[in-house]
Amino acid sequence: MAATYNLISSQVLGSSAASVTFSSIPQTYTDLVLRISARSDFSGVVENMMFSFNSDYSGSYSDTALRGNGAAASSVRDTSALSIYWSAAGNISTSNTFGSAEIYIPSYTASQYKPLSGIGAGETNATTAYMGATAGLYRGSTSAISSILISVGNGSNWLTNSSFYLYGIKNS
Amino acid sequence: MATATYVPIATQTLSTSASSITFSSIPSTYTDLRLVFVGNSSAANRYLTLTFNADSGTNYSMTYLVGDGTTAASGNRTSDTSLYTNNYGGSSITIPQFITADIFSYTGSTYKTVLCTTSSDKNGSGNTDRVAGLWRSTSAITSITMQYLITGSNINAGTTATLWGI
Numbered sequence: 001m002a003a004t005y006n007l008i009s010s011q012v013l014g015s016s017a018a019s020v021t022f023s024s025i026p027q028t029y030t031d032l033v034l035r036i037s038a039r040s041d042f043s044g045v046v047e048n049m050m051f052s053f054n055s056d057y058s059g060s061y062s063d064t065a066l067r068g069n070g071a072a073a074s075s076v077r078d079t080s081a082l083s084i085y086w087s088a089a090g091n092i093s094t095s096n097t098f099g100s101a102e103i104y105i106p107s108y109t110a111s112q113y114k115p116l117s118g119i120g121a122g123e124t125n126a127t128t129a130y131m132g133a134t135a136g137l138y139r140g141s142t143s144a145i146s147s148i149l150i151s152v153g154n155g156s157n158w159l160t161n162s163s164f165y166l167y168g169i170k171n172s
Numbered sequence: 173m174a175t176a177t178y179v180p181i182a183t184q185t186l187s188t189s190a191s192s193i194t195f196s197s198i199p200s201t202y203t204d205l206r207l208v209f210v211g212n213s214s215a216a217n218r219y220l221t222l223t224f225n226a227d228s229g230t231n232y233s234m235t236y237l238v239g240d241g242t243t244a245a246s247g248n249r250t251s252d253t254s255l256y257t258n259n260y261g262g263s264s265i266t267i268p269q270f271i272t273a274d275i276f277s278y279t280g281s282t283y284k285t286v287l288c289t290t291s292s293d294k295n296g297s298g299n300t301d302r303v304a305g306l307w308r309s310t311s312a313i314t315s316i317t318m319q320y321l322i323t324g325s326n327i328n329a330g331t332t333a334t335l336w337g338i
Contacts, residue, residue: 004176062295064239065300066237066301067239075242077242106332139267170180
């Protein structure tokens with residue numbers, strides 16, 4: 001049987017970059033999964049990832065997040081951006097620690113608004129660890145997703161050794 | 173070629189609305205099951221529930237963690253007649269919600285543990301949920317039925333559910 005969980009593309013940064021783009025995403029899968037390990041130059045502990053699809057930079061994104069920092073749980077919301085909360089490390093996090101995230105985009109070719117799920121976490125052996133679960137929605141278009149841009153929420157660049165893997169899952 | 177370990181067992185995409193979706197005759201040859209649901213309901217803010225092997229006894233329970241954009245909360249439900257995949261419902265008539273359920277050791281002779289995620293953002297409302305569920309049965313799971321509660325709410329046309337074996 002053919003593999004149903006396939007690597008489409010990957011990018012491991014050899015130098016800092018403001019964003020990472022996956023383009024020309026094949027339309028032959030059922031779902032997409034992004035698995036990311038990232039750290040930014042943000043002068044804080046916790047970084048957010050910002051997502052845009054199909055070069056749509058309008059306010060057609062929203063999200064609802066649940067997050068915890070080792071001391072308390074909270075919930076926040078965006079209505080004009082898609083941020084996967086607390087999914088990357090900022091640059092005053094413990095040295096050599098990167099945030100980890102998985103973003104699942106089901107039915108990315110279906111002619112409908114696109115819901116998605118994200119989970120991000122960073123354990124730093126410090127009093128401020130973090131994790132967040134995010135429900136996201138893209139409602140700018142019902143077109144299939146053919147490109148994904150991942151940019152930094154608070155800082156300016158993703159740092160060297162940040163890695164971004166895009167997988168396709170096929171149900172037939 | 174290596175043997176595939178993430179195998180689609182069945183997919184159903186509704187061409188017309190339906191009161192439920194059922195996967196039956198689930199093979200017992202996998203270790204775990206994963207259910208992926210993308211859809212919406214004919215009435216808003218309904219709960220998608222799971223029933224295993226058509227068991228409608230009070231054998232289901234769950235503990236949830238939820239965020240609604242303002243507040244984080246946790247609680248539980250006990251002795252339900254189906255497994256709630258979330259506690260806030262969050263379904264919409266028009267905006268699809270994304271729900272997953274990982275069902276561990278579904279052929280084992282112990283009670284069955286299920287981890288659910290619900291992503292129901294609606295641009296200014298909605299919720300994200302994580303649920304630990306339990307079905308108190310020692311039988312292998314051979315069928316799964318998805319249904320929106322409260323009674324009278326259908327699953328809309330266009331909804332897709334896929335069952336994976338791992």
